[in-house]
Amino acid sequence: ETGVTQTPRHLVMGMTNKKSLKCEQHLGHNAMYWYKQSAKKPLELMFVYSLEERVENNSVPSRFSPECPNSSHLFLHLHTLQPEDSALYLCASSHVQGTSIYEQYFGPGTRLTVT
Amino acid sequence: LAKTTQPISMDSYEGQEVNITCSHNNIATNDYITWYQQFPSQGPRFIIQGYKTKVTNEVASLFIPADRKSSTLSLPRVSLSDTAVYYCLVVGQGGKLIFGQGTELSVKP
Numbered sequence: 444e445t446g447v448t449q450t451p452r453h454l455v456m457g458m459t460n461k462k463s464l465k466c467e468q469h470l471g472h473n474a475m476y477w478y479k480q481s482a483k484k485p486l487e488l489m490f491v492y493s494l495e496e497r498v499e500n501n502s503v504p505s506r507f508s509p510e511c512p513n514s515s516h517l518f519l520h521l522h523t524l525q526p527e528d529s530a531l532y533l534c535a536s537s538h539v540q541g542t543s544i545y546e547q548y549f550g551p552g553t554r555l556t557v558t
Numbered sequence: 559l560a561k562t563t564q565p566i567s568m569d570s571y572e573g574q575e576v577n578i579t580c581s582h583n584n585i586a587t588n589d590y591i592t593w594y595q596q597f598p599s600q601g602p603r604f605i606i607q608g609y610k611t612k613v614t615n616e617v618a619s620l621f622i623p624a625d626r627k628s629s630t631l632s633l634p635r636v637s638l639s640d641t642a643v644y645y646c647l648v649v650g651q652g653g654k655l656i657f658g659q660g661t662e663l664s665v666k667p
């Protein structure tokens with residue numbers, strides 16, 4: 444048990460749908476992350492929230508909209524996605540002190556398929 | 559701009575020691591170098607983290623030379639269950655997190 448949960452585990456959505464991915468961490472961490480992992484590709488960092496403030500946004504299209512209401516919860520709101528957005532979306536959390544990032548704990552991911 | 563390079567794949571046999579090296583230039587001087595293991599359809603799992611010289615825990619060792627331009631993950635006596643993808647993670651200048659491309663390790667009986 445990693446202490447980071449993600450729901451749903453699988454999601455199929457059409458290009459006109461709006462859906463949200465949810466992540467929750469029970470580890471008392473102060474930073475949370477969204478990653479995208481396409482088939483046979485490395486992890487791509489999408490967003491970073493530290494102390495509930497977005498500190499990194501890696502040129503992610505606006506059809507992905509993150510939300511971090513508190514240090515334990517992170518959402519990724521999806522709308523008008525494209526088929527190439529199909530991937531495994533991973534959430535992670537960690538402790539951050541100053542500029543030092545300690546080990547990240549990952550959730551199991553949401554397997555997203557856009558039809 | 560920081561960049562990482564790892565071998566795409568490696569093969570080994572049970573009981574052997576496996577060393578996976580990640581080259582990383584222009585990384586932040588004060589941040590950790592971290593390695594993760596990932597099985598199919600799962601999130602990555604932390605293996606080991608270090609700043610310099612050598613770090614050892616119950617599953618692996620991490621060697622980091624003084625110039626910090628590379629790091630080597632060492633897995634002693636691998637087993638079939640160590641078949642996975644291994645990623646290095648570094649922090650670039652400006653605090654940007656950079657994952658390596660991953661090394662797919664295949665352990666054979």
